[in-house]
Amino acid sequence: MSKTAIKKTASLPELVVRPEFEVSDLEQAQTGEVAIKLSWVERIWNVDAVRKSVILLSLVVVWQAYTVGFDVEPLMLPSFSASFATLYNALFHGDLIFKIWFSIKVLIIGYSAGLFLAAVLILLATATRFGSDLIAMATAMFNPLPAIALLPLAMLWFGLGTASLVFVLIHSVLWAVALSTHSGFEGVSQTLRMIGRNYGLRGIEYVWKILVPAALPSILAGMKIGWAFAWRTLIGAELVFGASSGSGGLGWYIFESSQNIETDGVFAGLFMVILIGFLVENVVFRNVEVKTVIRWGMQR
Amino acid sequence: MTSAPSIEIRPEFEADEIGKAATGDVARKLSLWERITDMNSVRKLTILVIVLVIWEIYTRWAEVSELIMPRFSSTAEALLDGVFNEQLLIMVWNSLTVLVSGYFIGLLIATLLTTAATMTRFGSDILSTLTAMLNPLPAIALLPLALLWFGLGADAIIFTLLHSVIWPVALNAHVGFMSVSETQRMVGRNYGLRGLIYVAKLLIPAAFPQILMGLKIGWAYAWRTLIAAELVFGGSISDTSEGTSGGLGWFVFANQMDLRIAHVFAGLFTVILVGVLVENVIFNNIENRTVRRWGMQAR
């Protein structure tokens, strides 16, 4: 053993001891330009909005060229210009705008009622362990149940009218929001909880000033999912329901157009559905996020 | 603070011996009862039973009309009747086959889109433009178009299912890939991972919490879309003419039309059951085996 060890030591590289040194004065940088400006074409192309608008525009052009160039049957796929003209007419000369307003009104009522009920449930859940168990079970059961499946029951209980729509909308919002808020509350760090109690916060005040802001990323995520479900449920419900109630919202407009084989009308309706959905997700919710959780560094 | 108190100097002391014997239990096992009541499943099961009992007692005691709110017992009977006499299981199977084919084709397309988006900036721009536009568009709104293009049948439903799955899955996967930390990327390249192996062994696991979330949202949308589609166009779309039964949504719809409310409830129960199975058994299992085990649950 000792022999091999000695052998090994002999073949190991030796330390090379060099003189120390210290720089007394750093030279001024001569590295040339530290930053070079990009050409303006590159800079414009680097703006997200510009690139995305170009993509959108080219999609429209392809659509238009395809339908016109190949003489596609407008009943199957109307051209972009035809769809857009129908939309324009329906908005400014027809009653589409009222239909949209009808949908949005129902949506807002259902959504806010759902949020309110979710808040009540969550308060119950935070107050007692029994409440917490009850809500956990109810959400686990009802969250996977598509709200639209309750529409037949709702029509039976509340008749053909706004009440039925609101009922299914509440169902679509309530569980998604309650579920993610509840898990958000459970994820609030022990330290923050102790801080809140340290400063004497109790009951509702503790929930409002500590738990809600600390769980805001989850709450917002729940509200977004709740919105997405509600929006889908509303359009779906109006598709069925419109047929029976006669006058309806945006979903009904699409249904009516497809029944009359006015495919350009279907596309006009879809444009509006996309526009509203886009505005809510990328303007309303995005703004709330930028002003809260992103600003606070709780979410990127 | 003019009269800041000064330190009080006290004698030191040292315990010469600590009474070891007197410490009693340092750690004691909790009693069986304490551990049982701490078990989630036990508590939840109890609650479920209580709710069902209240339901049964209330409907009997208040003599609620079976048309408004059937009893639990009649609902259970209706469920058995549905299973044994009305091909409920076959209907569930029909729904699931359509759902599964739509879901997996959707996943495939989403994968292609995400691959393109992850590899080039142009692809990424296309994906984000399309998702921003099409993700907020409820798939069910496309059903009228689908019916026009594909006619009445499973094809139309699959088309709408595709739409409901592709966007959330592609969006989340893309976001997941983009937010894989630079350190992890560098580690992967440091150990010589390249190309597909790099994607499979590093990017996918690192982005898995996000990917899984996309899969879950995609499933939730697809499930909702399927039920809605079967419900809304139930009569026309289900191939009842060929003697085969339609789907689960059709079961609910048809029974509501016939005012067999207990059967409607039984159908809803089945919908809940399938949903709970997929969300709480399948997805939870995947989560437990992957992201939760790796301690990277997305919050």
Added chain:
Amino acid sequence: MDAKTDTVAGKKPATGTAKPILEVDGVTLQYKTKEHLITATYRVSFDVYPADRFVLLGPSGCGKSTLLKGIAGYMKPVEGDIRLKGREISEPGPDRVMVFQEFDQLLPWKTVKQNITFALRNGGKTSNAAEANEIAMEYIHKVKLTGFEDTFPHMLSGGMKQRVAIARGMAMEPDVLLMDEPFAALDALTRLQMQKELLQLWEDTHFTVLFVTHSIEEALIVGSRILVLSPHPGQVKAELNAHELNHDNVGSKVFARVQQRIHDMLFADRILEDEILGEELDK
């Protein structure tokens, strides 16, 4: 019972006329994990006097953090009692402000200044917004964060976050400031800096602070009086003076001697522990 009379006997009254501000008397603390009921401290007694920089020192698993939580009012002792100014402690309150080790103790949705005014206004210190602002700015200045008052916590470094937490705690002017390893998550240089600043702040007002640490060196530098705890469960091993030790004599013989003495105390009769239990206690 022997252990109890022992420790009580050790608690000799001070020579001066001052009365203890915080009295911990034969306190046993227990908590539950999924499978076990754990005794964290067993019949621990000590007195904290005004202006003390009182350090709870011990290896992990000696229940020092649990003890601090007991004093803060988050846990109730199963035996013995804790009195602040003669009144028994029953729940958390702003008369004992806690500074934690974790960086997430600042409310991320409030700026530096708002974090302090939030504490002042909810802790019942003042209901006047202007006054709260003024106090907050004063303490921000004291911890050398002037210019960062409108910054959100996620923009600050670890050391700066701990400074805000300390400013928030001191602004409340609590009867006793509780610090749970506040510098443990900082790098060595920042930690040194923070220890010095804490001592300077103490020079200003001679506030009472109860400081938990597992570093013998930190205990000697920061503390004026040190309670040494043994692990599993936490029991009082000794109570020592360290008011003459600080950064300036870190390398000195006196310092080294005390350091060695505590080291021997803690590791001489190390109890063999159940491994799993040890892990659970660390959580």
